[in-house]
Amino acid sequence: MTPPDSALGRASLTLTKRVELLERDREQQSRIITEMVESVGKGFSDEQLSQISKVFREALADAGLRLDGTEQQFEAREDFRFLRRFRLSWDGASKKVGGAILGGAIIIVGVILVSGFWAWINSGGRGP
Numbered sequence: 001m002t003p004p005d006s007a008l009g010r011a012s013l014t015l016t017k018r019v020e021l022l023e024r025d026r027e028q029q030s031r032i033i034t035e036m037v038e039s040v041g042k043g044f045s046d047e048q049l050s051q052i053s054k055v056f057r058e059a060l061a062d063a064g065l066r067l068d069g070t071e072q073q074f075e076a077r078e079d080f081r082f083l084r085r086f087r088l089s090w091d092g093a094s095k096k097v098g099g100a101i102l103g104g105a106i107i108i109v110g111v112i113l114v115s116g117f118w119a120w121i122n123s124g125g126r127g128p
Helices: 015-040 046-062 070-122
Strands: none
Touching: none
């Protein structure tokens, strides 16, 4: 609860008045957001689009990825496809090796348990 001398003076307001203020604030915020969306929704001008495109190309060129011509774009696509194929084959190999190691561990544990069980049976069910 806010003190009665708070800057907003909410403590002296009734619950009904607080709800009315909240609804009015919500309506104002909704109207402002709608106006903002409608003003931005008109899109970019051709000049702005060319500036954005230039900035993206410069940023990608700084990162070592040139996309000036169609040949460079094709090569960049192929580079990314190569990396994807490499990643997929690496993941597949990792799964196979991991599966083989896990399977081998399960077999070893099983052999140890079975040999212990048979040793216990051969000893007549007595402890060592």
